[in-house]
Amino acid sequence: MDLLTNILGAIATIILAFVVGMSYGGIVRKITARVHNRLGPPWYQNFIDAYKLFGKTTAIHHGWMQIMGPAFLMVSSVVTLMFVPVLNNGGWFTNLNFKGDLIFLLYLMVFGPLGMALGAGQTGNPNSAIGVTRGLSQMVGFEIPWVMALVALMIQFNTTTITGLMDVQQMSGTWLMFSSPFAFIAAVLAMLGMFRYSPFDIVGAPTELASGPVSENGGKFLFTMMSSGSIFSFVKLTLYVDLFMGGADNLIILLIKTFSIYMIPVLYGIVSPRYRTEQAIRFFWGWPLFFGILAILYAAIF
Amino acid sequence: MKDIKAKLTEKIKASFDTVSEKDYNGNRLDFHVDVKIIPQILTFLKVNLGYIHLSHISCVDWLEEGEFEIIYILWSPVEKLKVFVRTRINREKPVLPNIDMIWRQANTYEREMREMFGIEIEGLEGAEEFLLEDWQEMPPMRRDFQTEEYAEKTFWSREGREDAIDVREEIIKRSREEIPDFAKKYSR
Amino acid sequence: MINDKNSQKIVDIIQNWARKHSIWVLAYGTGCGAIEIPPTMTSRYDAERLGVRGAATPRQADVLLVTGYLTTKTLKRVIRVYEQMQDPKFVIGFGSCTINGGMYYDSYNTIKLLDKYLPVDVYINGCMPRPEAVLAGFGKLQEIIAEGRANGAQKYKDNLEWYKANQKKIIPSLLTTDYNW
Numbered sequence: 001m002d003l004l005t006n007i008l009g010a011i012a013t014i015i016l017a018f019v020v021g022m023s024y025g026g027i028v029r030k031i032t033a034r035v036h037n038r039l040g041p042p043w044y045q046n047f048i049d050a051y052k053l054f055g056k057t058t059a060i061h062h063g064w065m066q067i068m069g070p071a072f073l074m075v076s077s078v079v080t081l082m083f084v085p086v087l088n089n090g091g092w093f094t095n096l097n098f099k100g101d102l103i104f105l106l107y108l109m110v111f112g113p114l115g116m117a118l119g120a121g122q123t124g125n126p127n128s129a130i131g132v133t134r135g136l137s138q139m140v141g142f143e144i145p146w147v148m149a150l151v152a153l154m155i156q157f158n159t160t161t162i163t164g165l166m167d168v169q170q171m172s173g174t175w176l177m178f179s180s181p182f183a184f185i186a187a188v189l190a191m192l193g194m195f196r197y198s199p200f201d202i203v204g205a206p207t208e209l210a211s212g213p214v215s216e217n218g219g220k221f222l223f224t225m226m227s228s229g230s231i232f233s234f235v236k237l238t239l240y241v242d243l244f245m246g247g248a249d250n251l252i253i254l255l256i257k258t259f260s261i262y263m264i265p266v267l268y269g270i271v272s273p274r275y276r277t278e279q280a281i282r283f284f285w286g287w288p289l290f291f292g293i294l295a296i297l298y299a300a301i302f
Numbered sequence: 303m304k305d306i307k308a309k310l311t312e313k314i315k316a317s318f319d320t321v322s323e324k325d326y327n328g329n330r331l332d333f334h335v336d337v338k339i340i341p342q343i344l345t346f347l348k349v350n351l352g353y354i355h356l357s358h359i360s361c362v363d364w365l366e367e368g369e370f371e372i373i374y375i376l377w378s379p380v381e382k383l384k385v386f387v388r389t390r391i392n393r394e395k396p397v398l399p400n401i402d403m404i405w406r407q408a409n410t411y412e413r414e415m416r417e418m419f420g421i422e423i424e425g426l427e428g429a430e431e432f433l434l435e436d437w438q439e440m441p442p443m444r445r446d447f448q449t450e451e452y453a454e455k456t457f458w459s460r461e462g463r464e465d466a467i468d469v470r471e472e473i474i475k476r477s478r479e480e481i482p483d484f485a486k487k488y489s490r
Numbered sequence: 491m492i493n494d495k496n497s498q499k500i501v502d503i504i505q506n507w508a509r510k511h512s513i514w515v516l517a518y519g520t521g522c523g524a525i526e527i528p529p530t531m532t533s534r535y536d537a538e539r540l541g542v543r544g545a546a547t548p549r550q551a552d553v554l555l556v557t558g559y560l561t562t563k564t565l566k567r568v569i570r571v572y573e574q575m576q577d578p579k580f581v582i583g584f585g586s587c588t589i590n591g592g593m594y595y596d597s598y599n600t601i602k603l604l605d606k607y608l609p610v611d612v613y614i615n616g617c618m619p620r621p622e623a624v625l626a627g628f629g630k631l632q633e634i635i636a637e638g639r640a641n642g643a644q645k646y647k648d649n650l651e652w653y654k655a656n657q658k659k660i661i662p663s664l665l666t667t668d669y670n671w
């Protein structure tokens with residue numbers, strides 16, 4: 001019975017993540033359009049796009065690794081989703097978690113992009129290769145403040161599980177956003193790069209790189225990437241809410257919290273032009289790194 | 303400007319004998335030279351007189367006279383003067399000396415001339431095909447190349463347009479514009 | 491049940507609806523027409539509200555927008571682009587140059603009839619068509635997609651020899667590749 005509940009819960013979580021991620025994508029397109037003084041597509045446009053992409057034939061074959069790339073991405077998104085508790089008090093949405101899953105998560109989150117990099121490498125398209133190098137350099141950039149923020153949290157509260165951190169927040173009643181502000185700032189700045197909205201959209205720059213790593217992938221490949229991207233963005237948002245904003249007691253609160261934190265990269269992105277690769281890295285190794293170090297010092301001293 | 307031109311003409315005439323010049327208003331001066339001395343005179347202009355910039359090389363097809371006219375346009379940033387060096391070659395067997403060791407960029411113009419007019423340039427390097435791909439007809443910029451006929455034959459025309467009326471006369475009448483005779487022959 | 495004719499019809503209707511509302515265009519800016527694409531996409535005319543959106547590579551695109559005259563040299567590239575696109579794919583010919591040669595009717599290296607070389611689904615006429623006309627063209631394309639009449643790709647496959655012969659006539663060095671490298 002327990003197993004069955006777990007499996008059903010997992011499936012429900014995946015569907016929820018897919019739907020919410022896709023709708024958020026559509027809403028972001030709408031918001032972008034409104035900022036541009038356009039009408040914009042309807043919020044469900046992403047679902048239509050995904051369905052259409054799924055319905056396209058796919059006659060591209062560059063080798064097995066290309067097929068594995070999107071699959072890697074999907075697997076890594078779903079597995080990451082399994083380790084992030086969606087709601088506070090269990091129920092259907094507690095998934096797997098164990099001691100030290102925060103550290104495991106750090107590794108897991110780079111697994112997908114690495115798989116994608118291998119897949120993109122096999123397509124032999126020079127744009128893909130450039131996109132991959134850019135993506136990996138950018139990852140080197142934002143992973144450092146991000147890891148520092150998480151390490152600071154671990155030191156401060158002596159726990160390496162997400163649920164542990166959530167319990168801390170429930171017990172003390174204050175969000176970690178306030179009890180360890182520097183870690184939050186570092187993590188939010190790292191998030192800008194993680195979501196790849198401009199100015200950090202150097203990986204898939206459409207006109208510059210012909211969409212970078214995905215340039216040889218159409219149809220069902222693109223569908224897989226799109227849906228795994230949506231799931232992954234939901235995971236990241238939930239993780240942020242869990243870690244810094246005290247989790248959520250029910251779905252409505254979860255949606256409100258995730259959406260409000262999602263607006264940070266989106267709104268910052270709409271009004272910014274694109275960075276070059278070295279500018280992006282310099283950005284992450286500047287203030288975010290500083291706040292990361294500050295967070296660790298703060299955690300170690302208090 | 304006048305004395306710059308006079309000085310320049312004098313210097314050129316002193317070094318080359320078969321040169322005739324034509325003056326224009328403004329900062330332009332033409333020299334008509336023989337094709338044999340083209341490399342020498344260009345080198346002389348570049349090295350000794352400071353005409354270091356090759357703006358353009360152009361080619362004109364004088365079909366009626368059976369000649370090609372090649373025009374090298376030079377510019378001196380010091381004297382602010384444009385010098386046109388003109389030469390005429392036979393249209394049947396057009397041969398031109400290569401000048402891309404004087405200006406590297408001349409290579410591009412020469413390849414284009416070779417392709418578009420069929421002028422043979424002695425010792426020119428670079429791929430035979432430049433702008434055209436798989437071209438089998440006569441060089442397309444020669445005036446005796448019938449473009450319309452060729453286009454008709456190669457690319458077809460949309461059917462159902464055979465009864466199209468020539469409205470040039472009507473347009474001219476309505477706009478009350480004076481169209482010179484030579485233009486009537488070509489333009490549409 | 492799944493292969494039953496009626497259920498196939500329903501699937502087709504849903505799929506055509508999705509295709510109609512999600513058109514990713516690859517604007518192949520060959521001629522003057524490329525300049526009309528930015529106003530069509532940006533805030534004045536906003537094609538995105540119809541689901542029209544730019545695609546970066548032929549692999550992701552649904553519609554090939556041939557904007558203007560095609561020289562024989564560009565035609566070669568356009569054919570390659572078209573063949574790299576994934577089914578279902580459509581072509582929009584843009585401007586009178588693609589229809590009958592336009593002002594390049596007597597040029598020695600500009601093709602006149604695009605539909606001899608690629609299957610064109612919708613022509614937009616004008617020299618240059620204004621963004622309104624472009625949007626009307628997209629509307630027409632949506633219409634025929636919804637009715638299932640936009641079968642240019644199928645036509646290309648069925649009459650491949652005829653198309654290839656026409657293409658070979660002006661591009662003797664055209665290679666037939668299967669684009670699976």
Ligand code: SF4
Pocket residue numbers: 521522523557558559584585586587588592593616617618619
């Ligand atoms: S139809 Fe007119 S505007 Fe369009 S490409 Fe031809 S000449 Fe240019």
